Amino acid sequence: MPVQTFAVTPPGSPADQILNIFGDLVTIKVASQQTNGKLTVIHSETPRKGGPPLHAHLSDSETFFVLEGEFLFVLNDETVAVSAGSTVFIPAGTRHQYQNVGNEPGKLLIILEPAGLDAFFIELDHLLKQSAEPDMPAVAALHAKFGMELLGPPLAALG
DSSP: OOOOSOOOOOTTOTTOOEEEETTEEEEEEEOGGGTTTSOEEEEEEEOTTOOOEEEEESSOEEEEEEEESEEEEEETTEEEEEETTOEEEEOTTOOEEEEEOSSSOEEEEEEEESSOHHHHHHHHHHHHTTSSSOOHHHHHHHHHHTTEEEEEEEGGGGO
16 A cells, blocks of 8 residues: 555544553554555554553664653663653663652653554553453563563552
8 A cells, every 4th residue: 555645634533542551641643554664653642650561672763852841761771861852762672661740640652663562552552451460471462462561560559
């Protein structure tokens, strides 16, 4: 399928499926099929103390634009505090995680390159809705299916 010359997703569009990923509300704004696999764009609203477990993408890079809030990013062995207006680029292979350290929900716009992780988020949302507590071996297997390694708990679990 050729790349479309443009993709427009207005607010409230039926394409704006909100996914619950460990408490983060994730909306796919530009899906893989809209870019012929070039990239995916997602919006994430992260609650206070929220954020993903420690993980690494084996072949995907991520760029985070902090729209609102204050976040702590762990990038390999470095910890970086960022706030609204900051940009964080994470190349493939980097162990990383982040946490909203502000008092209000934080908002991120995330570009994933190449595309494909929109399917991961859809499957993870479905998996997490199957039980009250996450099935972490199944979550780890899903990470592996999409070329990622699950390496540790979220920062909130570390105290």
